[in-house]
Amino acid sequence: MIKRLPNFLTILRILLVPIFVALFYWGGEVRTFGATGVFAVAAITDWADGYLARRYQGVSPFGTFLDPVADKIMVVTALVLIASSGEIQALLAGILISVIIGREITVSALREWMAELGERNKVAVSWMGKIKATTQMISILLLVYERPLLGFSTRILGIALLVVAAGMTLWSMVGYVRAAWPSLMASGTHLDKEP
Template sequence: MHITIPTALTLFRILLLPVMVIAFYAPFHGANVAAALIFIAAAITDWLDGWVARRWNMGSAFGAFLDPVADKLMVAITLFLLVQENPTPLMAVTSAVIVGREISISALREWMAEIGERATVRVAAIGKIKTAMQIVAIVVLLYQHDLEGLRLFHVGEGLLVIAAGLTIWSGMLYVRAAWPILRQQR
């Protein structure tokens, strides 16, 4: 198998995850900033691998499979870390909504592809907005420093709630698009 540049970027994103976890738990001042920067680097590679694949027609079946897996791992692992560090009902519920939706919609998309209806559940613009909001919320929550009296952690929690709302909305759009097929008796 030939590894394209976009696939190499996706693999790099996956390799950054344990590095981010180590930075998150590292016992040095600024470890949270390091974890946030690593997460940002992973998010940039997420954008960059898609851009390179489209720009230079370097898409591959393996890359198309691996990219959403890397995205889900990146978000889920980081949310697990944040909930463990801040075990509040708000963090737990919003994280559970986000991870639960990601698993459910991934399963829906896989099933729809299996029955030849992949186009019915294409990625929509709201999904991209949801992803951007999740990334911003997670970076703010990882950063954990206040800026001139502004409680950034509370800002991050608010952004995560918005991301969870967008997550539910986009999930409902996927289910609505698939509903005629889901209702059919086979």
């Protein structure tokens, strides 16, 4: 039973997305406490499912596939909602969110390509990627919460952390590309060709 718990938590994270969206658009205290709480639960399950899968040998192909998908769905949804709310200056929001989402697409494609070559381990999640993800999650929590916290503006702190997360996003992406570059440039690398 406990070996299935990580997959359950991953599925739960996906099921929380429409609830998060509804609470975010509800606004007011429902957004402040409800949407923030739902995102916090999603962030905790992101950590918990990986920990439990490793701790109890519950790593499965299904979980390995679905876990990063669930993470990206929740994070991208939250970023798009924050950008569309107009609470961050449009140009800044556009740049930061384009960098973060663009990186996720690029690294996902890179990992898929390296898996085809049998060299996915070269682009395994790095410590920088984990720190980036944590910074990103905290910044989103602060931006969704939107109200002052302990006398600090959560918006200013959230934007500052999002800028840091975007910088780390680019840094970690460069690291992944550099690790994969010899394989990508190797002669004889097969390409899908149109018939």
